[in-house]
Amino acid sequence: MTALVSMATRMRDDICAVGASLFNRGLTAGSTGNISVRLDDGSMIMTPTNACLGELDPERLAHLAGDGTHLSGDKPTKEAFLHNCMYCERPHAGAVVHLHSTHAVAVSILADNNPEDVLPPLTAYYVMRVGSLPLVPYFAPGDEALALAVKAKAGRHHAVLLANHGPVVSGTTLRDAQYATEELEETARLHLLLDGHRTRPLTPAQVDHLRRR
Ligand SMILES: O=C(O)[C@@H](O)C(=O)COP(=O)(O)O
Numbered sequence: 001m002t003a004l005v006s007m008a009t010r011m012r013d014d015i016c017a018v019g020a021s022l023f024n025r026g027l028t029a030g031s032t033g034n035i036s037v038r039l040d041d042g043s044m045i046m047t048p049t050n051a052c053l054g055e056l057d058p059e060r061l062a063h064l065a066g067d068g069t070h071l072s073g074d075k076p077t078k079e080a081f082l083h084n085c086m087y088c089e090r091p092h093a094g095a096v097v098h099l100h101s102t103h104a105v106a107v108s109i110l111a112d113n114n115p116e117d118v119l120p121p122l123t124a125y126y127v128m129r130v131g132s133l134p135l136v137p138y139f140a141p142g143d144e145a146l147a148l149a150v151k152a153k154a155g156r157h158h159a160v161l162l163a164n165h166g167p168v169v170s171g172t173t174l175r176d177a178q179y180a181t182e183e184l185e186e187t188a189r190l191h192l193l194l195d196g197h198r199t200r201p202l203t204p205a206q207v208d209h210l211r212r213r
């Protein structure tokens with residue numbers, strides 16, 4: 001029990017540090033985005049709704065039971081059900097990050113993207129951290145239908161892109177989820193930067209080789 005309490009305390013501090021780092025580098029603005037971690041007992045700590053990720057208070061983060069019941073802290077993010085759906089489908093996920101990072105949002109709005117996999121395999125690091133990125137059809141933020149649409153993809157994908165909204169990325173640890181989200185954003189930026197240029201993405205054989213490692 002004491003170990004769980006100290007883990008929860010550490011996770012609260014980590015969420016605030018990661019939130020501040022993401023916000024301060026312009027990876028999400030205003031009160032957009034939300035972060036959660038899952039503890040060993042299956043309960044979850046989540047950012048509150050309408051909170052700025054740059055100004056989180058560890059004491060005020062919401063604590064939810066594994067079934068989504070709000071146990072303590074401020075009212076959780078309106079995407080709580082979405083985070084919970086990701087955890088249900090991914091038993092090894094320990095954290096989920098959702099941002100409105102500009103370039104990923106821009107890609108989510110492009111008319112002619114491939115909804116099965118929105119970004120090409122431009123770099124090895126992208127393939128290793130993200131892999132593939134399906135587009136989830138548009139639903140309003142906080143809509144249960146949005147969470148269910150994510151749930152439908154989450155078993156096969158740890159990262160998805162919400163149409164006209166932004167990325168949702170899970171990871172074994174909060175750092176894994178953070179770094180994958182950042183790599184997704186950088187690759188979206190590269191993709192837009194390369195628009196109109198002839199490009200040489202990694203070949204299927206190169207992608208396969210990376211996936212096997
Ligand atoms: O886009 C939205 O409104 C939410 O997905 C979001 O990013 C912020 O919502 P809260 O976490 O409820 O503040």
Ligand SMILES: [Zn+2]
Nearest residue numbers: 033141165166
């Ligand atoms: Zn959002």
